[in-house]
Amino acid sequence: MRGSVDIAVVGGGVIGLSCAYELACRGWRVGVWDRGALGQEASWAGAGIIPPGQVDKAALPWERLRAIGAARFPSLAEELRELTGIDIGYRRCGGIEFLEAEEAAEVTALWSAEGIAFERWEAEECRRREAGVIPPEGMTAWYLPGMAQVRNPWLMRGLIAACERRQVELHPQEEVVGLAGSPPRAQGVLLADGSVQAVERILLAAGAWTDGVLKHLGSVGAGIHPVRGQIVLVRFAPPLSHRILIVGKRYIVPRGDGHYLVGSTEEPEAGFTKANTAGAVAELLDFATRLLPPLHQAELVKCWSGLRPGSRDGWPIIGPLPGWENVWMAAGHFRAGVQLSPGTARLIAEVWSGQTPCVPLEAVGWHRPFPSGPRAFRS
Ligand SMILES: Cc1cc2nc3c(=O)[nH]c(=O)nc-3n(C[C@H](O)[C@H](O)[C@H](O)COP(=O)(O)OP(=O)(O)OC[C@H]3O[C@@H](n4cnc5c(N)ncnc54)[C@H](O)[C@@H]3O)c2cc1C
Structure with missing residues (x-):
């Protein structure tokens, strides 16, 4: 021993x-x-x-x-x-959550109860403050100044x-x-x-x-149990949005140096197999280029996947x-x-x-x- x-x-x-x-x-x-x-x-x-x-x-x-x-x-x-x-790349970059009306009522009530700072941005304000972003149809934008990221x-x-x-x-x-x-x-x-x-x-x-x-x-x-998540990394200069953009389980995380991380899928059916699939990568890129259309011209840097530890x-x-x-x-x-x-x-x-x-x-x-x-x- x-x-x-x-x-x-x-x-x-x-x-x-x-x-x-x-x-x-x-x-x-x-x-x-x-x-x-x-x-x-x-x-x-x-x-x-x-x-x-x-x-x-x-x-x-x-x-x-x-x-x-x-x-x-x-x-x-x-x-x-x-x-x-x-x-470790900690940055309080702020984030914007795009929410449908019903979930906005529920989620913003939780933020208010917890004392989390947030602001509602109308589509016009969102476009003005985040150049290049097209807010998804039928959703409202909620700015969270306290959202942060690490690398x-x-x-x-x-x-x-x-x-x-x-x-x-x-x-x-x-x-x-x-x-x-x-x-x-x-x-x-x-x-x-x-x-x-x-x-x-x-x-x-x-x-x-x-x-x-x-x-x-x-x-x-x-x-x-494992829940696979796929990520796509792209690069675009000059830098576009500086804030994390979130729509449901999809997001774009701007790294502040021209890199944009686009995520992510939720695939429990993949078991312990780490891989990128053409369908998921296409779907993530479609999401990213609709939300931030200038990314159509972005360079594809790499893709990867990881196994989240899912629970019941x-x-x-x-x-x-x-x-x-x-x-x-x-x-x-x-x-x-x-x-x-x-x-x-x-x-x-x-x-x-x-x-x-x-x-x-x-x-x-x-x-x-x-x-x-x-x-x-x-x-
Ligand atoms: C695509 C993706 C995006 C994500 N985004 C976010 C995010 O934005 N914010 C956030 O908070 N979280 C995020 N997560 C979730 C987060 O990454 C995970 O919840 C977290 O990494 C889990 O950490 P862990 O240490 O439990 O597991 P892991 O990092 O998987 O570490 C487990 C370790 O255990 C080791 N191990 C396994 N079996 C044994 C054994 N028998 N003996 C010794 N070692 C063993 C493995 O080799 C591994 O190194 C994301 C995850 C993915 C995949």
Whole structure:
């Protein structure tokens, strides 16, 4: 048995690395194991949209975690830059959500209740303030000045380097295939080479693969499954819109340097296959060029896809596995893993450090109720 750390984090995506960093900052000895390269799965592939939020007024527990993320990202960006020299590309660029009348009533009521700043822009004002944008027929434009973005690959590089600076042990290319010990206490994680890493606590943060890891433990699944999302990146000079443009589950994220990220599909039927399809790429480009017609002349840079960790209700499960005291999971962040990552990390670090958690654990854990009703943000 090897044993040099207190906590084993299984999965080095944005959730695992954020938790590892937060725990290490609070004095824990942490190791992160990933079956592949660190930070190269969903967390690398995502668009990096960070919606705004007000921590004290957010209604659902996950909305509170999102608001914690919105509040934390500016200081996290600064902290990572100071610690590692890496810029994670955090920018409060603002965003425009285009909504149909009925959903506008529901969604803006949630924004108002949470104290999120927004303005309604008539089509004329939208065209004047966002040159080149053609608002979709029958929809109204809602400007959110607090919407922000990060560059996912930069964020992953920053978190990996910050973990290294905080003496987190990083183990890429080492798959966890089981646990040593039996319920209620695990003694460590079992690695693919047959060795065991002895630890006091284990956090499963294996993204879309989490149910596969649970199977290794003989546990029932948590309903975590892959939901493929495809992205197209184009380049156009001179720069057009500076704000994130969102229509339902589709969006254009201007990177501020002439690159425009166009996303994204939701394809649970693709299973664990990462690929771009001609149909989806055509559909995304059609969406982008209708909303921002000058993009017809944009250069196609590249396409990619990632596997979001879907869950039964679109919200993650955070907390102990049934029957286990020291084995926890933080998975199923679906479309919102980046924005929820600071809140998820803070919640786990608070509970494990004996502090009052920022949201009640029973509201986000395995046996939590399924929330119904509209979400403040869908992308
Ligand atoms: C196209 C797209 C757009 C998105 N846009 C946004 C957005 O704008 N804003 C936002 O907040 N979120 C967005 N998301 C969602 C977000 O990216 C995910 O919710 C988030 O990345 C999930 O992070 P994770 O760490 O749980 O999973 P991952 O990043 O997938 O990491 C899981 C890790 O676990 C490892 N692993 C798996 N099995 C094992 C094992 N047995 N042993 C060891 N390691 C293992 C994997 O190799 C992987 O590295 C988007 C996602 C996609 C795909």
